[in-house]
Amino acid sequence: MIEYRNLRVALLGAGSVGAQVARLLLEHADELAARSGAGLELVGIAVRDLDAERDVELPKELFTTDAEALILGADIVIELMGGLEPARSYILKALESGADVITANKALLATHGPELFELAEQVGAQLYYEAAVGGAIPIIRPLRDSLAGDRVDRILGIVNGTTNYILDSMHSTGASFEQALAVATELGYAEADPTADIEGYDAAQKAAILASLAFHTRVAVGDVHREGITSITAEQIAAATKAGYVIKLLAICERITDAAGDEGVSVRVHPALVPEDHPLAAVHGANNAVFLHSLAAGDLMFYGAGAGGVQTASAVLGDVVSAARRHVVGGPGVAESAHADLAVLPIEQVHTRYQITLTVEDQPGVLAAIATEFSRHGVSVEAVEQSIQSHTAVQLTEVEPAGGHDEDAATATLVVVTHRAQEADLAATVAALEATPVVRSVASVLRVEGL
Amino acid sequence: MIEYRNLRVALLGAGSVGAQVARLLLEHADELAARSGAGLELVGIAVRDLDAERDVELPKELFTTDAEALILGADIVIELMGGLEPARSYILKALESGADVITANKALLATHGPELFELAEQVGAQLYYEAAVGGAIPIIRPLRDSLAGDRVDRILGIVNGTTNYILDSMHSTGASFEQALAVATELGYAEADPTADIEGYDAAQKAAILASLAFHTRVAVGDVHREGITSITAEQIAAATKAGYVIKLLAICERITDAAGDEGVSVRVHPALVPEDHPLAAVHGANNAVFLHSLAAGDLMFYGAGAGGVQTASAVLGDVVSAARRHVVGGPGVAESAHADLAVLPIEQVHTRYQITLTVEDQPGVLAAIATEFSRHGVSVEAVEQSIQSHTAVQLTEVEPAGGHDEDAATATLVVVTHRAQEADLAATVAALEATPVVRSVASVLRVEGL
Known part of the structure; x- marks a missing residue:
């Protein structure tokens, strides 16, 4: 039996993803220790309501309402509460205390990303967020590391499972948007208030994160041109099919040039016609996929489950192991690079x-x-x-x-x-x-x- | 203008991949420095024949036949010569001297991988090999890092572009294997001696690498059950089409149990019928794709160009930037983990x-x-x-x-x-x-x- 140094892991939030992360941390402790080179001790789970129902049965003694105390004793903090505040303050506090932070909070990253990454760099901590885009699909690491020596010029992403489910079922059944949304809601693919998904806000946040990473440029969610799918009609779907297309809600990030010929980037979310033989056209149901083109590598696609508690937990735990390895081997984290600092151009261009x-x-x-x-x-x-x-x-x-x-x-x-x-x-x-x-x-x- | 510390990069081999790596290192020096946090100085290119024709025009003064001298002065050594020797000796020498090594040499890794990874761990150097499997497709990092907190149970990979091109053209044209091979050879998709591809040796090497990584177990190429595609007939292809399948050469790595119920792994390469609505069925031409299933993340697929000089160079340069960042921030490299040490079971099981x-x-x-x-x-x-x-x-x-x-x-x-x-x-x-x-x-x- 190998003895590992123990790392203290604090979890903020026990919703559908958080509960699965806690379960996997507890159930696979030995395996995760072997891969990390360190024991991963879940020291507590901060929640608002101690008595709320959870997806998973978890030890009662782990729960606390005192997030701040939990953060201060942790080596690794996993933020899965969502929303801007108090998530932002908690992450800042965790980074300040020297902890590495893992988050799936796309809204927060797309809004306050620069502030968080700057603090992380300053204190030599690391901020991981593989789960923020594409759920279980590894897309952040490939963009940040695998393609670090290449030049990405275009990303077409299906990054919202709800809208892909709705559009896909409109295509396969001929249903109207309202009918397809009703089914999606009933099956749990759409939330009671589906606005963030169907109006493209969720996709816009993910587009901002992908563009920032791919183009080494700070792109905030406010820079993203956004159109939802609420006005897509059964007639448009039928006409698209007839013409050899499918309609998908795409997050599009591309390098473009402005009127003066200067390079900039465009980031937009809107429904689009995609040729039926394009790999993205075959992405069905609530699945996600990111298709990208880079100068040397050419076309690449990453496909998988874009949401779901246990699926997203996979991405979170990958980050936990990365953070743990860094704690074991030492050295400051890799800072996010915004060195290119390209202009974000309006959709008119x-x-x-x-x-x-x-x-x-x-x-x-x-x-x-x-x-x-x-x-x-x-x-x-x-x-x-x-x-x-x-x-x-x-x-x-x-x-x-x-x-x-x-x-x-x-x-x-x-x-x-x-x-x-x-x-x-x-x-x-x-x-x-x-x-x-x-x-x-x-x-x-x-x-x-x-x- | 930011002043960076310079890292000395030595390149071994200037074939189709090597020449593109050299070109991109020279052409994108500023961009790569910004992303790495260090200047990347290509200090030399070791080749056997100084006067050989190259795919790319490169400065004459970079070339040398003295690989050993080149290696000893380098921070990062890129091995793109292929073959077992002298590649193995050069990599051992580079690691011993403390350099990080990047290689695309699947034959070497599938044969002498354990020896190389052990030395790297011992001396605290790092061995990167994103380009060894799937060409430009990021698959090593996702398996090693993104899925580090998950449990991969099955990989189905189209990892050889030549055989996929041949089978795909047999499907689309009705050609015999011999006819399709002749076309592939003429178009440069197959080599003059196509044995390594069509008999599955190349795919078996890649399968060994993927299985080792996914299952944290040492799998050598000799452990891989291997069948090629030379006996696939036009009749089989036609019958497969009629039955709703396509024939693909697959690299299959899976967790299985032996007769006693103990967990082991099976690694095999052979042609197989794949349902026409499976994502792998849509991988056409010389493209590659790795489809995998893991416990938490579910189904994932990674798709892209599996070969090609400039495409593979993208993966090599991603590794170069990773190695450079590690040099800048310090700390030992992440060792490959073989902690699970599962038995490799014969195909009969x-x-x-x-x-x-x-x-x-x-x-x-x-x-x-x-x-x-x-x-x-x-x-x-x-x-x-x-x-x-x-x-x-x-x-x-x-x-x-x-x-x-x-x-x-x-x-x-x-x-x-x-x-x-x-x-x-x-x-x-x-x-x-x-x-x-x-x-x-x-x-x-x-x-x-x-x-």
């Missing part, structure tokens, strides 16, 4: 492809009128297709300029796919189309990614 | 599912005779299907026991899929089938994985 669906008068000259608006704003059209609206039988008689007039005109649906264009130009085009008399409405504008 | 294709006499009682052999050896049959052989028009008249005799009998093809069975029992069943009079031949035996 992004270039991508677009699919625009228009409801138009079914009359001669319509196509010409629409094409003119695209061309006038510098947006090049790759393809136009007419799709028949279900409630009207129409045909687009594109005979120019024959004198047929609109006698209480029928409507047609046009689907326009553009070449790569700048977001600002596309927005101007859409505004112009909305003011074009033959256009009844701009029914849908979706970005196309992953081509 | 593996349990999996099988698809067996038999050419049989088309006469009454055949099915009963065959079913008896399976049942006699304890192998449970899930499904039997008859498929008509192209060169004979036959029917399997399974009317029992009607007295029709074999008048120079026609043959039929039977495809049997089993439930999970032990390899030893399956082998005994196959031997018995071969000795069964109504069985003309056992045309194909394939394992089914990923269900």
Whole structure:
């Protein structure tokens, strides 16, 4: 029997992830000690309510409401309480006392990350957060370490399981957003208040964390352009399928150049059309995946469970072992690097492809009128297709300029796919189309990614 | 301008990976210094032939044939020469001199890994090898660090790009193995002597490395059961497609129990049927992917380019930055852990599912005779299907026991899929089938994985 030095581990929070972390720490103590080179003694679990129900049966004597006292005696502090405060204060206190900190708190990192990383560097402690993005999927270490000698230029991430579950079930069942959300809620994939997921706030926090790491630049959640999935309709899903796409909520982080040609980054979260043969299109249910492109390595993808108590606990425990090894071997931690310090550019400067669906008068000259608006704003059209609206039988008689007039005109649906264009130009085009008399409405504008 | 301490980097070998590593070290010196916290000075490149052609134009003055002198003055030694000797001696010398070593040499690690890791631990140096498995795909760090708090129980890896390219093109074009190999050779996906790839030697080396890491157990390449893909026929591919499978060469590492119920590991490389909706089935061309299951994290997959000079260089440079950071912050390296020390069990103890294709006499009682052999050896049959052989028009008249005799009998093809069975029992069943009079031949035996 090997005798190990014991490290004191304090756990803050015993929710679905915290309870599993505590269980695994207790059940696999020997194995974890062998891997860490140190015993990992769970010295306490700080909670708000000692009598709350837990997912897992844990020894009563470990629980305490005095988080501060617990932190002060710990070598490693695991923060799984979530929220900005008091999590932020507790982490600062832990780092100040020299403890290494492990957190899965994406909201906190995306908001106060720089402050926390700076303090960690100052005191020579380490802040680990593998569980903050992609649940169980190892993505932080690969980005920080494995790709440290490469240059990541683009990340496309499915980083929110709830929205992927909803969109995937809309695709497979034809359900509306509301119906799919109701099922997701019933099955526990969506919370009672699903706002953070369906409006993209959760994904935006993760996008900020990924972009900061990949581009060595501080990106805060406020820098992230964010659109949710609440306005995605069953019609859009059906049209996407027909055109060979799936709709996914993507977190997109990319290097772009501004008008002056200077390098910057763009970070955005929005629903997008993804070609059905793209690896991300095959990410079903509540799974997550991060697809990235780097200069030397080319395309890489990381796939797995993006949430779940025990799955996320795997990532937390990986960090615990890393922290323990560092305690055993000594030496200061690796600081987060923000040396590149690139500008975060607004979405107007992004270039991508677009699919625009228009409801138009079914009359001669319509196509010409629409094409003119695209061309006038510098947006090049790759393809136009007419799709028949279900409630009207129409045909687009594109005979120019024959004198047929609109006698209480029928409507047609046009689907326009553009070449790569700048977001600002596309927005101007859409505004112009909305003011074009033959256009009844701009029914849908979706970005196309992953081509 | 920040002044960094300089680290002296020696490169051994300037082949397709080595030349790209040298180029990236020189071209991205500033960026790498910022990420490492130290300047990375490429002090020399040891080669056998100073005048050989290189993939990349590199400064002549860097080249030397005196590897030993180069090693002795270096902080970090990158070994990309391949082969067992003199690579082994050079790495031992480098570690002895206190340098950290980075290698992509899978053959060496799978053969002499324990000796190298032991010396590294003894002298407090570090041995990195992210590039040895999966080319650009980060898989070593995720296994070693991210999953350090979890328990990996199964790895299914597509770890050889050449064989994946060949099998994928057999599937998409209907080509024979020989035809697909010829194309792969012409396009540079297969080497002039393709033996190491198509016979599974390369994959077996990588399997040994993955298993050692995942199971904290020393697995040498000699412990790996190995079958190549040279006997895979166009008929097997067509039959697999029809049945909803693709054939992949898999490296499989799993925890199994022996007859006494003791835990051990099994490591094997062989072609296998993979269901077409499994994530590994979508890995096309020369790409690699490692799919794994662990107790807490569940299913994870890592996907990307498995070879290529510049892609593999990405993994090497990630290791260089890790080594440099360690030099800057101090402290001994993390040792490889073989604490679990599980027995490596022979393939006979593996349990999996099988698809067996038999050419049989088309006469009454055949099915009963065959079913008896399976049942006699304890192998449970899930499904039997008859498929008509192209060169004979036959029917399997399974009317029992009607007295029709074999008048120079026609043959039929039977495809049997089993439930999970032990390899030893399956082998005994196959031997018995071969000795069964109504069985003309056992045309194909394939394992089914990923269900």
